[in-house]
Amino acid sequence: MRKKYRAAVIGRTGRGDFGHGIDVVWKDVPEVELVAVADDDKAGLRKAAERLGVEQTFTDYREMLDKVKPDVVSICQRWVDKHREMVVETAQRGIHIYLEKPLCPTLSDADEMVAACERSHVKLALAHQTRYSPKIPVIKELLESGKLGRIVELRGRGKEDAQRGGGEDTWVLGSHIMDLIRTFGGEPEWCLASVTQEGRAIQASDVIEGNEGLGPLAGDAVRAMYGLPGGVTAHFSSYRGAGGNPSRFGLEICGTAGVIRLATGYLPQARWLEDASWASAAEGTPWKDITSAGVDVDEPLRDGGAQAGNLLAVKDLLAAIEEERQPLNSVYDGRADVEMIVATFEAQRRGGLVRFPLENRVNPLTRLTG
Numbered sequence: 001m002r003k004k005y006r007a008a009v010i011g012r013t014g015r016g017d018f019g020h021g022i023d024v025v026w027k028d029v030p031e032v033e034l035v036a037v038a039d040d041d042k043a044g045l046r047k048a049a050e051r052l053g054v055e056q057t058f059t060d061y062r063e064m065l066d067k068v069k070p071d072v073v074s075i076c077q078r079w080v081d082k083h084r085e086m087v088v089e090t091a092q093r094g095i096h097i098y099l100e101k102p103l104c105p106t107l108s109d110a111d112e113m114v115a116a117c118e119r120s121h122v123k124l125a126l127a128h129q130t131r132y133s134p135k136i137p138v139i140k141e142l143l144e145s146g147k148l149g150r151i152v153e154l155r156g157r158g159k160e161d162a163q164r165g166g167g168e169d170t171w172v173l174g175s176h177i178m179d180l181i182r183t184f185g186g187e188p189e190w191c192l193a194s195v196t197q198e199g200r201a202i203q204a205s206d207v208i209e210g211n212e213g214l215g216p217l218a219g220d221a222v223r224a225m226y227g228l229p230g231g232v233t234a235h236f237s238s239y240r241g242a243g244g245n246p247s248r249f250g251l252e253i254c255g256t257a258g259v260i261r262l263a264t265g266y267l268p269q270a271r272w273l274e275d276a277s278w279a280s281a282a283e284g285t286p287w288k289d290i291t292s293a294g295v296d297v298d299e300p301l302r303d304g305g306a307q308a309g310n311l312l313a314v315k316d317l318l319a320a321i322e323e324e325r326q327p328l329n330s331v332y333d334g335r336a337d338v339e340m341i342v343a344t345f346e347a348q349r350r351g352g353l354v355r356f357p358l359e360n361r362v363n364p365l366t367r368l369t370g
Contacts, residue, residue, distance in 0.1 A: 013044025
Protein backbone atom coordinates (compact mmCIF):
# COMPACT_ATOMS: atom_id res chain seq x y z
CA MET A 1 0.00 0.00 0.00
CA ARG A 2 1.26 3.45 -0.89
CA LYS A 3 2.16 5.51 2.16
CA LYS A 4 -0.45 8.20 1.51
CA TYR A 5 -3.35 8.92 -0.84
CA ARG A 6 -4.98 12.34 -1.06
CA ALA A 7 -8.79 12.32 -1.07
CA ALA A 8 -11.37 15.01 -1.78
CA VAL A 9 -15.15 15.17 -1.49
CA ILE A 10 -17.91 16.48 -3.79
CA GLY A 11 -21.34 17.13 -2.28
CA ARG A 12 -24.50 19.04 -3.22
CA THR A 13 -26.36 20.41 -0.21
CA GLY A 14 -30.12 20.21 -0.76
CA ARG A 15 -29.73 18.05 -3.86
CA GLY A 16 -28.53 14.77 -2.50
CA ASP A 17 -26.17 16.23 0.10
CA PHE A 18 -23.18 14.04 1.07
CA GLY A 19 -24.60 10.54 0.79
CA HIS A 20 -24.61 7.84 3.42
CA GLY A 21 -21.27 8.48 5.10
CA ILE A 22 -19.18 8.25 1.94
CA ASP A 23 -17.65 11.66 2.69
CA VAL A 24 -16.39 11.00 6.23
CA VAL A 25 -15.22 7.44 5.59
CA TRP A 26 -11.77 8.67 4.53
CA LYS A 27 -11.13 9.95 8.06
CA ASP A 28 -10.95 6.31 9.20
CA VAL A 29 -8.39 5.22 6.58
CA PRO A 30 -4.85 5.84 7.90
CA GLU A 31 -3.25 5.73 4.46
CA VAL A 32 -5.51 8.53 3.20
CA GLU A 33 -5.29 12.27 3.84
CA LEU A 34 -8.57 14.13 3.37
CA VAL A 35 -7.60 17.46 1.79
CA ALA A 36 -10.57 19.32 0.26
CA VAL A 37 -14.32 19.53 -0.24
CA ALA A 38 -16.56 21.09 -2.91
CA ASP A 39 -20.21 22.13 -2.64
CA ASP A 40 -21.92 24.92 -4.58
CA ASP A 41 -24.03 25.75 -1.50
CA LYS A 42 -21.87 28.04 0.64
CA ALA A 43 -23.60 27.28 3.96
CA GLY A 44 -23.42 23.54 3.27
CA LEU A 45 -19.78 23.91 2.26
CA ARG A 46 -18.88 25.51 5.60
CA LYS A 47 -20.57 22.73 7.55
CA ALA A 48 -18.91 20.05 5.42
CA ALA A 49 -15.47 21.58 5.93
CA GLU A 50 -15.97 21.53 9.71
CA ARG A 51 -17.26 17.96 9.64
CA LEU A 52 -14.40 16.73 7.46
CA GLY A 53 -11.70 18.81 9.10
CA VAL A 54 -10.38 20.33 5.85
CA GLU A 55 -9.29 23.89 5.08
CA GLN A 56 -9.47 23.86 1.29
CA THR A 57 -13.04 24.53 0.13
CA PHE A 58 -14.49 25.15 -3.33
CA THR A 59 -17.90 26.05 -4.73
CA ASP A 60 -16.83 24.65 -8.14
CA TYR A 61 -15.77 21.01 -7.99
CA ARG A 62 -13.84 21.31 -11.26
CA GLU A 63 -11.67 24.01 -9.74
CA MET A 64 -11.02 21.73 -6.79
CA LEU A 65 -10.00 18.84 -9.05
CA ASP A 66 -7.61 21.08 -11.03
CA LYS A 67 -6.02 22.89 -8.07
CA VAL A 68 -5.87 20.13 -5.46
CA LYS A 69 -5.25 17.20 -7.84
CA PRO A 70 -6.43 14.48 -5.43
CA ASP A 71 -5.78 10.79 -6.03
CA VAL A 72 -9.35 9.76 -5.22
CA VAL A 73 -12.69 11.55 -4.86
CA SER A 74 -15.97 10.70 -3.16
CA ILE A 75 -18.89 11.83 -5.32
CA CYS A 76 -21.47 11.83 -2.58
CA GLN A 77 -24.85 13.21 -3.59
CA ARG A 78 -27.78 10.79 -3.69
CA TRP A 79 -29.38 12.71 -6.56
CA VAL A 80 -28.20 11.10 -9.78
CA ASP A 81 -28.75 13.91 -12.30
CA LYS A 82 -25.12 15.08 -12.08
CA HIS A 83 -23.43 11.70 -11.63
CA ARG A 84 -22.51 11.33 -15.30
CA GLU A 85 -21.07 14.84 -15.54
CA MET A 86 -19.07 14.57 -12.32
CA VAL A 87 -17.74 11.09 -13.04
CA VAL A 88 -16.67 12.02 -16.58
CA GLU A 89 -14.98 15.25 -15.40
CA THR A 90 -13.20 13.40 -12.58
CA ALA A 91 -12.16 10.44 -14.73
CA GLN A 92 -10.81 12.72 -17.46
CA ARG A 93 -8.34 14.03 -14.89
CA GLY A 94 -7.21 10.50 -14.00
CA ILE A 95 -8.74 10.61 -10.50
CA HIS A 96 -10.28 7.47 -8.99
CA ILE A 97 -13.84 7.55 -7.66
CA TYR A 98 -16.06 6.32 -4.83
CA LEU A 99 -19.65 7.02 -5.91
CA GLU A 100 -23.03 7.00 -4.18
CA LYS A 101 -25.55 4.61 -5.72
CA PRO A 102 -27.37 4.27 -8.06
CA LEU A 103 -24.89 4.90 -10.84
CA CYS A 104 -27.00 7.15 -13.09
CA PRO A 105 -30.50 7.56 -14.56
CA THR A 106 -29.96 6.26 -18.13
CA LEU A 107 -27.93 3.65 -19.95
CA SER A 108 -26.48 6.29 -22.27
CA ASP A 109 -25.10 8.03 -19.16
CA ALA A 110 -23.71 4.70 -17.93
CA ASP A 111 -22.01 4.05 -21.27
CA GLU A 112 -20.30 7.46 -21.13
CA MET A 113 -19.14 6.85 -17.57
CA VAL A 114 -17.69 3.44 -18.45
CA ALA A 115 -15.92 4.89 -21.49
CA ALA A 116 -14.44 7.78 -19.46
CA CYS A 117 -13.09 5.39 -16.81
CA GLU A 118 -11.64 3.08 -19.46
CA ARG A 119 -9.90 5.90 -21.34
CA SER A 120 -8.10 7.14 -18.24
CA HIS A 121 -7.68 3.74 -16.52
CA VAL A 122 -9.69 5.07 -13.58
CA LYS A 123 -11.20 2.76 -10.96
CA LEU A 124 -14.75 3.54 -9.82
CA ALA A 125 -16.33 1.81 -6.80
CA LEU A 126 -20.04 2.06 -6.10
CA ALA A 127 -21.43 2.35 -2.55
CA HIS A 128 -23.55 -0.81 -2.44
CA GLN A 129 -22.51 -1.68 1.13
CA THR A 130 -24.18 -5.10 1.16
CA ARG A 131 -21.92 -6.21 -1.66
CA TYR A 132 -18.98 -5.85 0.73
CA SER A 133 -20.62 -7.63 3.66
CA PRO A 134 -18.50 -10.41 5.17
CA LYS A 135 -21.64 -12.55 5.10
CA ILE A 136 -21.64 -12.66 1.29
CA PRO A 137 -18.71 -15.15 1.02
CA VAL A 138 -20.39 -17.40 3.62
CA ILE A 139 -23.60 -17.47 1.57
CA LYS A 140 -21.66 -18.12 -1.63
CA GLU A 141 -19.92 -21.06 0.05
CA LEU A 142 -23.30 -22.49 1.09
CA LEU A 143 -24.53 -22.24 -2.49
CA GLU A 144 -21.37 -23.72 -3.97
CA SER A 145 -21.42 -26.61 -1.49
CA GLY A 146 -24.83 -27.68 -2.78
CA LYS A 147 -26.54 -27.40 0.61
CA LEU A 148 -29.44 -25.51 -0.97
CA GLY A 149 -29.64 -28.06 -3.76
CA ARG A 150 -30.09 -26.66 -7.24
CA ILE A 151 -30.89 -22.93 -7.24
CA VAL A 152 -34.17 -22.36 -9.08
CA GLU A 153 -35.37 -18.88 -8.11
CA LEU A 154 -34.34 -15.58 -6.54
CA ARG A 155 -36.94 -13.20 -5.12
CA GLY A 156 -36.26 -9.56 -4.31
CA ARG A 157 -38.43 -6.76 -2.95
CA GLY A 158 -37.96 -3.06 -2.37
CA LYS A 159 -38.96 -1.18 0.78
CA GLU A 160 -42.43 -0.54 -0.73
CA ASP A 161 -43.10 2.53 1.40
CA ALA A 162 -46.01 4.91 0.88
CA GLN A 163 -43.93 7.56 -0.90
CA ARG A 164 -41.47 5.66 -3.09
CA GLY A 165 -43.02 2.24 -3.63
CA GLY A 166 -43.17 1.22 -7.28
CA GLY A 167 -41.04 2.99 -9.85
CA GLU A 168 -39.05 5.23 -7.49
CA ASP A 169 -38.36 2.36 -5.09
CA THR A 170 -37.10 0.28 -8.02
CA TRP A 171 -34.61 3.00 -8.92
CA VAL A 172 -33.42 4.25 -5.54
CA LEU A 173 -33.37 1.02 -3.51
CA GLY A 174 -33.86 -1.62 -6.17
CA SER A 175 -30.27 -1.16 -7.30
CA HIS A 176 -29.18 -2.93 -4.07
CA ILE A 177 -31.38 -5.91 -4.93
CA MET A 178 -30.38 -6.01 -8.60
CA ASP A 179 -26.76 -6.06 -7.47
CA LEU A 180 -27.42 -9.00 -5.14
CA ILE A 181 -29.34 -10.90 -7.84
CA ARG A 182 -26.32 -10.60 -10.10
CA THR A 183 -23.95 -11.50 -7.25
CA PHE A 184 -25.64 -14.84 -6.59
CA GLY A 185 -27.39 -15.60 -9.89
CA GLY A 186 -25.16 -14.20 -12.63
CA GLU A 187 -25.87 -11.79 -15.46
CA PRO A 188 -29.51 -11.66 -16.68
CA GLU A 189 -30.33 -12.75 -20.22
CA TRP A 190 -33.86 -11.36 -20.58
CA CYS A 191 -36.58 -9.46 -18.70
CA LEU A 192 -40.38 -9.53 -18.64
CA ALA A 193 -42.15 -6.88 -16.59
CA SER A 194 -45.38 -5.13 -15.72
CA VAL A 195 -45.35 -1.52 -14.54
CA THR A 196 -48.77 -0.21 -13.55
CA GLN A 197 -50.44 2.88 -12.12
CA GLU A 198 -53.61 2.32 -10.08
CA GLY A 199 -53.97 -1.15 -11.56
CA ARG A 200 -53.56 -0.29 -15.27
CA ALA A 201 -50.56 -0.24 -17.55
CA ILE A 202 -48.64 3.03 -17.36
CA GLN A 203 -49.06 5.49 -20.22
CA ALA A 204 -47.54 8.81 -21.23
CA SER A 205 -49.95 10.83 -19.06
CA ASP A 206 -48.65 9.01 -15.95
CA VAL A 207 -45.04 10.09 -16.45
CA ILE A 208 -43.75 12.64 -13.94
CA GLU A 209 -40.36 14.11 -13.13
CA GLY A 210 -38.89 11.72 -10.59
CA ASN A 211 -37.38 12.72 -7.27
CA GLU A 212 -33.62 12.76 -6.65
CA GLY A 213 -32.83 13.70 -10.25
CA LEU A 214 -34.15 10.41 -11.65
CA GLY A 215 -35.78 12.04 -14.67
CA PRO A 216 -39.04 10.69 -16.20
CA LEU A 217 -40.68 8.21 -13.81
CA ALA A 218 -43.98 6.34 -13.55
CA GLY A 219 -45.69 3.45 -11.83
CA ASP A 220 -46.93 2.63 -8.32
CA ALA A 221 -46.35 -1.09 -8.87
CA VAL A 222 -43.45 -2.89 -10.54
CA ARG A 223 -43.29 -6.64 -11.16
CA ALA A 224 -40.26 -7.91 -13.05
CA MET A 225 -38.92 -11.35 -13.94
CA TYR A 226 -35.39 -12.02 -15.20
CA GLY A 227 -33.92 -15.04 -16.90
CA LEU A 228 -30.55 -15.98 -15.39
CA PRO A 229 -27.96 -18.53 -16.53
CA GLY A 230 -28.80 -22.21 -16.04
CA GLY A 231 -32.55 -21.74 -16.27
CA VAL A 232 -32.78 -19.82 -12.98
CA THR A 233 -35.38 -17.06 -12.72
CA ALA A 234 -35.21 -13.93 -10.58
CA HIS A 235 -38.07 -11.67 -9.54
CA PHE A 236 -38.23 -8.10 -8.25
CA SER A 237 -41.42 -6.45 -7.05
CA SER A 238 -42.37 -3.18 -5.40
CA TYR A 239 -45.89 -1.97 -4.57
CA ARG A 240 -46.48 1.49 -3.16
CA GLY A 241 -47.66 1.31 0.45
CA ALA A 242 -47.20 -2.47 0.74
CA GLY A 243 -44.08 -2.46 2.93
CA GLY A 244 -44.01 -4.76 5.93
CA ASN A 245 -42.90 -4.16 9.50
CA PRO A 246 -40.28 -5.47 9.83
CA SER A 247 -39.33 -4.68 6.25
CA ARG A 248 -39.17 -7.32 3.49
CA PHE A 249 -36.51 -5.28 1.67
CA GLY A 250 -33.98 -7.91 0.65
CA LEU A 251 -33.50 -11.12 -1.31
CA GLU A 252 -34.56 -14.76 -1.04
CA ILE A 253 -32.44 -17.45 -2.70
CA CYS A 254 -34.56 -20.55 -3.27
CA GLY A 255 -33.08 -23.99 -3.97
CA THR A 256 -34.47 -27.50 -4.27
CA ALA A 257 -33.25 -28.28 -0.73
CA GLY A 258 -33.80 -25.02 1.12
CA VAL A 259 -33.93 -21.23 1.11
CA ILE A 260 -31.78 -18.31 2.29
CA ARG A 261 -33.26 -14.95 3.28
CA LEU A 262 -30.93 -11.95 3.17
CA ALA A 263 -31.60 -8.35 4.18
CA THR A 264 -29.27 -5.45 3.27
CA GLY A 265 -26.41 -3.67 5.01
CA TYR A 266 -22.91 -4.35 6.35
CA LEU A 267 -24.06 -7.18 8.66
CA PRO A 268 -27.58 -7.85 7.37
CA GLN A 269 -29.87 -10.43 8.87
CA ALA A 270 -29.26 -13.64 6.94
CA ARG A 271 -31.00 -16.95 7.66
CA TRP A 272 -30.96 -20.43 6.12
CA LEU A 273 -33.79 -22.95 6.17
CA GLU A 274 -32.72 -26.48 5.24
CA ASP A 275 -36.19 -27.48 4.06
CA ALA A 276 -37.32 -28.11 0.49
CA SER A 277 -40.76 -26.66 1.26
CA TRP A 278 -39.20 -23.23 1.97
CA ALA A 279 -41.69 -22.95 4.82
CA SER A 280 -40.25 -24.94 7.75
CA ALA A 281 -42.83 -27.64 7.08
CA ALA A 282 -40.63 -30.45 8.30
CA GLU A 283 -41.13 -30.94 12.05
CA GLY A 284 -38.24 -29.55 14.05
CA THR A 285 -36.54 -27.82 11.11
CA PRO A 286 -35.34 -24.43 12.41
CA TRP A 287 -34.13 -21.34 10.63
CA LYS A 288 -30.36 -21.03 11.13
CA ASP A 289 -28.57 -17.70 11.46
CA ILE A 290 -25.78 -16.94 8.99
CA THR A 291 -22.95 -14.88 10.46
CA SER A 292 -19.65 -13.70 9.00
CA ALA A 293 -18.05 -16.79 10.59
CA GLY A 294 -20.49 -19.44 9.34
CA VAL A 295 -23.88 -20.96 10.16
CA ASP A 296 -25.34 -20.91 13.69
CA VAL A 297 -22.12 -19.60 15.23
CA ASP A 298 -21.61 -16.40 17.17
CA GLU A 299 -21.01 -13.24 15.13
CA PRO A 300 -17.40 -12.15 15.79
CA LEU A 301 -17.87 -8.70 14.25
CA ARG A 302 -19.72 -5.72 15.63
CA ASP A 303 -22.37 -4.06 13.52
CA GLY A 304 -20.72 -0.88 12.31
CA GLY A 305 -23.66 0.08 10.11
CA ALA A 306 -23.24 1.67 6.70
CA GLN A 307 -19.94 3.23 7.72
CA ALA A 308 -18.36 -0.21 8.16
CA GLY A 309 -19.50 -1.14 4.67
CA ASN A 310 -18.06 2.11 3.32
CA LEU A 311 -14.75 1.35 4.99
CA LEU A 312 -14.53 -2.08 3.35
CA ALA A 313 -15.49 -0.52 0.01
CA VAL A 314 -12.82 2.21 0.00
CA LYS A 315 -10.12 -0.16 1.20
CA ASP A 316 -11.02 -2.47 -1.67
CA LEU A 317 -10.93 0.52 -4.04
CA LEU A 318 -7.40 1.43 -2.93
CA ALA A 319 -6.32 -2.20 -3.31
CA ALA A 320 -7.88 -2.31 -6.79
CA ILE A 321 -5.87 0.78 -7.79
CA GLU A 322 -2.61 -0.81 -6.67
CA GLU A 323 -3.39 -4.29 -8.03
CA GLU A 324 -4.64 -3.00 -11.40
CA ARG A 325 -8.00 -4.76 -11.09
CA GLN A 326 -11.61 -3.68 -10.91
CA PRO A 327 -13.17 -2.95 -7.49
CA LEU A 328 -15.54 -5.53 -6.06
CA ASN A 329 -18.48 -3.28 -7.06
CA SER A 330 -17.28 -1.44 -10.14
CA VAL A 331 -18.63 0.92 -12.78
CA TYR A 332 -19.47 -2.17 -14.85
CA ASP A 333 -21.58 -3.55 -12.00
CA GLY A 334 -23.30 -0.19 -11.65
CA ARG A 335 -24.18 -0.18 -15.36
CA ALA A 336 -25.48 -3.75 -15.18
CA ASP A 337 -27.70 -2.85 -12.20
CA VAL A 338 -29.07 0.19 -14.05
CA GLU A 339 -29.74 -1.99 -17.09
CA MET A 340 -31.86 -4.37 -14.99
CA ILE A 341 -33.88 -1.42 -13.69
CA VAL A 342 -34.31 0.17 -17.12
CA ALA A 343 -35.34 -3.21 -18.54
CA THR A 344 -38.49 -3.24 -16.40
CA PHE A 345 -39.74 -0.03 -18.04
CA GLU A 346 -38.55 -1.08 -21.50
CA ALA A 347 -40.32 -4.44 -21.25
CA GLN A 348 -43.53 -2.65 -20.21
CA ARG A 349 -43.18 -0.17 -23.09
CA ARG A 350 -42.63 -2.91 -25.65
CA GLY A 351 -45.24 -5.23 -24.18
CA GLY A 352 -43.03 -8.27 -24.07
CA LEU A 353 -39.65 -9.83 -23.38
CA VAL A 354 -36.50 -7.75 -23.83
CA ARG A 355 -33.01 -9.19 -24.07
CA PHE A 356 -29.73 -8.00 -22.63
CA PRO A 357 -27.86 -5.91 -23.55
CA LEU A 358 -30.74 -3.54 -24.22
CA GLU A 359 -30.80 -1.86 -27.61
CA ASN A 360 -32.58 1.22 -26.26
CA ARG A 361 -30.10 3.29 -24.22
CA VAL A 362 -32.45 6.22 -23.42
CA ASN A 363 -35.19 6.39 -20.80
CA PRO A 364 -38.06 4.18 -22.07
CA LEU A 365 -40.64 6.46 -20.46
CA THR A 366 -39.79 9.20 -22.97
CA ARG A 367 -41.17 6.87 -25.66
CA LEU A 368 -44.43 5.85 -24.03
CA THR A 369 -47.66 6.39 -25.93
CA GLY A 370 -51.26 6.68 -24.82
